[in-house]
Amino acid sequence: MIKDLTIVVDGVGRRAAPYGVRLAAMLDATVSAVSVLPLVPFQTFAQSEIRYDLVVAAEQDARAQAAAAVEAVASAAREAGLSCETSAICTSAPHAPQRLAGLVHLSDLAVIEQADGAAPKPTDAYLDTLLFQGARPVLMVPYIQEAPPRLAAAVVAWDGSAPAARALGDALPLLRRMARVELVSVTGEPVPEATRWRAIRHLARHGIEAAFHIVPGRGPVGEALLSHVADRGADLLVMGAFGHSRLREAILGGTSRTILASMTVPVLMSR
Template sequence: MIKDLTIVVDGVGRRAAPYGIRLAAQCDACVSAVSVLPLVPFETFAQAEIRYDLVVAAGQDAREQADAAVEAVAAAAREAGLSCETSAICTSAPLAPHRLAGFVHLSDIVVIEQADDTAPKPADAYLEALLYEGARPVLVVPYIQEAPPRLTGAVVAWDGSAPAARALSDALPLLRRTARVELVSVTDEPVPEATRWRAIRHLARHGIEAVFDVIPGGLPVGEALLSHVADRGADLLVMGAYGHSRLREAILGGTSRTILASMTVPVLMSR
């Protein structure tokens, strides 16, 4: 069940909060609103020879902006008849993603707005930390999203991997509310009937009626999934977050990046 839903806001994005609040209302969940606005290190101001009082004022402005962002969500949640707790994380940029990831550990799901390369916003910097350190499913809402959660159809990307399995499990509370669920594999290899049957049976045991479809290879996986979602008229995509190179900060793989750049429906990702 989804009973504790966290919405990440920054005072700039406008899609995550309305979608998250309506989803929380559908699930009878409590809302936590958290904003993250990094503070510029004091050393940066010192090198620029900026007066100390201006440094203090800049920090105060960031905190006030963070407080205003979460209070706006709290007001909207109360108007919808929901309880809402608020938190503002103001710390140096290197620490902010880790603080946020730790905060969401005690949530059932995290809602955040998709990054828009043409109009960057503070929250754009935190998705990878949420996926790789937050240990909770992340629901990414398109920056063009205006419709409320309808959950009329969901596409679940399935390749038998651990991230795909985690995403499927994390999505069960939403899939139970979805009218039409389809598991999809993008491959030129035959998918054994036993695999299809076990996947459908697994969901049936959770009260979810589903079908299993195979999309032939040809297009890159991300493009094939997005095309299939559009063809089916689905309003939710579920997938594992794939990445590599753990020797540095987490780097999302090509399929995940394609989805995140071009998504037109909310995407639930798990790692």
């Protein structure tokens, strides 16, 4: 069950909050709004010979922006009849990720807006924190998302890995609400029938009727997945994050990075 949903905001992004609040209303979940706006260490300003009063003013502005960001979520939650807790993290950059991760640990799902390379925002720096330190599933909302949550059809990327298995388990509360669920394997090799049958049987035991589809691996896995999601008109993509080593993903891009850069529907990732 998803009963405790955390929405990470920064006052700049505009998609995570409305999507997260509406999803919480659908799930009858409590909302926790968290904003992270790290403060620049005083030493940095001192080295630049910036006046102390300007440093204080900058910190006050950051705290005010963080407070306003979470209050906007709380207001939307109240309008939806939901309770909402707020936390504004304003501390030096080395400590902000740890505090964010600690808050997310006691949550069922974290919601954050996808990074937009053309318009960077503060929360872009914290996706890795959520995935690698948060220990909870993360739902990324596309920065182009305008429609409210629609839990009608889901595609689950399945490669048999531990992250894929974890993502599948974390997504069960959402998959139970879907009219159509499809497990997808992108591969150049045949997938054993026994493997497909076990995956379908596992979901059936949770009351989820699903189909298994194999996408021929003629190109990059991430592009094949996104194309299939679009073709099927899915509302959600579920997948394990960073299936290869983190270094390999950082250097070569990898499936996770492709999805994160080009997603057009919300993506639930677990690791």
